[in-house]
Amino acid sequence: MDNLLEWKKQQRKHLIAAREAIPAEIHQQWSRAITGFLKQGLQQTQKMIIGIYWPFRGEYDPRPIARYFLQQGAILALPEITGKNEPLCFREWSPDTPMKSGAYGIPVPLETPIVRLDALIIPMVGFDQHGYRLGYGSGYFDRTLATYERQPLTIGVAFELQRLDSIYPQAHDISMHYVVTETGIFRTKDHQLMPASILQDTPQ
Secondary structure, three states: OOOHHHHHHHHHHHHHHHHHOOOHHHHHHHHHHHHHHHHHHOOOOOOOEEEOOOOOOOOOOOHHHHHHHHHOOOEEEEEEOOOOOOOOEEEEEOOOOOEEEOHHHOEEEOOOOEEOOOEEEEEOOEEEOOOOEEOOOOOHHHHHHOOOOOOOEEEEEOOHHHEEOOOOOOOOOOOOOEEEEOOEEEEEEOOEEEEEOOOOOOOO
């Protein structure tokens, strides 16, 4: 592709607009389905440290599944942007955690402990048939994952209307172990998304 950056810019614009245009009732229906698949897929979460995110621009809202994980004994964390070209740091979070306004106006925990993750639920602007994620273009999640000697379990979440044939991944792009949409769980195997029923700890 001659101008990949421009193509990705246009795809982001189109996909975010499409996501923001989803009617509220449909968005809630699809979100409930994703929550159900995450419950089905991640059943052994006691003492697991799971990174989530604060919803932005029509993204799937992970707070309902967060409450479920907390009930199951998991430790949850939210990302904080510490610098333009820095990896994210993840701070412990629960619904009663004091919050402050972070980058882009997104709430972040106020001075709670920084943790290392066992699993990470990642929002996606788009995704492709090979398990690669199209993000907002800042590279925060890719830089963060590159700091881990042993990768946390990565679970990309999106709606099916965000699926692309390819995002034309570059060397720094890291594919998701799993993708969850309103239609089900998909595992990245041999560089292809395949239907799955669980989100196991060490996918091959």
